[in-house]
Amino acid sequence: MPLMPGSEPYQHEGGQVGVLLCHGFTGTPQSLRPWGRYLAAAGLTVSLPRLPGHGTTWQEMNRTRWEDWFAELERAFESLRSRCAEVFVMGLSLGGCMALRLAEVHGASVRGLVVVNPSIVNDAPLLKLAPVLKFVLPSVAGVANDIKREGVTELGYTRTPVRAAATLPKLWSLVRSELGRVTQPVLVYHSPEDHVVKPASVELLRQALGDNLTVRECANSYHVATLDNDAPQIFEGSLDFIRAHASVPLQRDRSHSGED
Numbered sequence: 001m002p003l004m005p006g007s008e009p010y011q012h013e014g015g016q017v018g019v020l021l022c023h024g025f026t027g028t029p030q031s032l033r034p035w036g037r038y039l040a041a042a043g044l045t046v047s048l049p050r051l052p053g054h055g056t057t058w059q060e061m062n063r064t065r066w067e068d069w070f071a072e073l074e075r076a077f078e079s080l081r082s083r084c085a086e087v088f089v090m091g092l093s094l095g096g097c098m099a100l101r102l103a104e105v106h107g108a109s110v111r112g113l114v115v116v117n118p119s120i121v122n123d124a125p126l127l128k129l130a131p132v133l134k135f136v137l138p139s140v141a142g143v144a145n146d147i148k149r150e151g152v153t154e155l156g157y158t159r160t161p162v163r164a165a166a167t168l169p170k171l172w173s174l175v176r177s178e179l180g181r182v183t184q185p186v187l188v189y190h191s192p193e194d195h196v197v198k199p200a201s202v203e204l205l206r207q208a209l210g211d212n213l214t215v216r217e218c219a220n221s222y223h224v225a226t227l228d229n230d231a232p233q234i235f236e237g238s239l240d241f242i243r244a245h246a247s248v249p250l251q252r253d254r255s256h257s258g259e260d
Helices: 033-041 066-083 094-109 168-177 200-212 231-245
Strands: 010-012 017-022 045-048 086-092 110-116 139-141 159-161 186-190 213-217
Touching (some): 033 231, 066 168, 094 186, 110 231, 186 200, 186 231, 200 213
Parallel strands (some): 017 045, 086 110, 186 213
Antiparallel strands (some): 139 159
């Protein structure tokens, strides 16, 4: 299946500190590529995979489920672990949810997490009906491209594949049930004006993670804050977070052009 131009995965070989980035539901690596390039320029090894069913067609995505997406993320994580002394995991929306799941499953092998508008609560009324709707309605209106900044577009599907979406509640439930296993430091970036994910997800994380959690607001961004007005603060803050929690010194990669 041909890829949508711009939806390709991103990789950069840097130093001994690795960062795994995960894009959101119906999105593509394009939404996080500037973030990945920023971290690569700081000398980090960066992996930004394309999740199965994403970046092609929503019809193909309807043949995938959350287990497929998580398996791809886990493969990328294991690859980074084999090449780096320590690994941080970061993600947007669904990607933030799966970053939390990686921390639950792999424990101390995940050094820390940075998540942007993470989705862990089923706060969309339509999704509550998805297990039934999937038999009669293949797709509904898309959720991509919730960006405040003018002239910026997220590369994602204009339709939401219902059969794929119907698998999300099981993932959310699993992640919520095991949040007690997340003992790593977690930095959350939250947009108060988010038209995709409601505040309930961040509020639940506040209750579950306590002192391990730091929340910062993206006051001038919508859901896809990694492409929005607050993106520079996210990029800089995530690098500061890594520097604060990594045990391996970081060195700037002066050879990185930002184009690989």
